[in-house]
Amino acid sequence: GMGGVGKTTLAKFVLQKYSYQYEGSCFLEDVRERSEKYGHSLYELRNELYSELLQENNCKDSTRKSTNAKERLRSRRIFIVLDDVSCSKQLKYLAGEHLSLGAGSKIIVTATDKSVFAQWEDEEIYEMKVLNSEDSLTLFSLNAFNLDHPK
Secondary structure, three states: OOOOOOHHHHHHHHHHHHHHHOOEEEEEOOHHHHHHHOOOOHHHHHHHHHHHHHOOOOOOOOHHHHHHHHHHHHOOOEEEEEOOOOOHHHHHHHHOOOOOOOOOOEEEEOOOOHHHHHHHOOOOOOOOOOOOHHHHHHHHHHHHHOOOOOO
16 A cells, blocks of 8 residues: 555554464564665575574574575464565565465565565455545544544
8 A cells, every 4th residue: 555554553563462372473674675775685684584583693594594494484373574565576585485384374565566466366465545634633633632633
């Protein structure tokens, strides 16, 4: 959905609320910005994901370590959020064929462009809607003033 509608905030909330039910969790923030603007390779981002999920400092030392990490994740129930994914290549590399998780695992992906999910038609996709002006004002007023409507 459109930028600024709360995708990241909602995904963080869901992860924080339910992560205790999983053997590992990771919020990989700003995938687009980190891979495009700051030049982090998808390989580096994937290794960060593995390191956080397995609670290890570094899963990138060797191909053997990476293979071992994949094997260990395959048997674990994991919850992952990939935030602000901008292209299907990023999604495929971080959550596609390279990543096999245990039964009951969940992956939430936030993106502004629906085409990111072109190869994932079988998965459940939820498009966030923008609040109308009345609901926006009510939400703002509740958070800013603890009132339904400003005085």
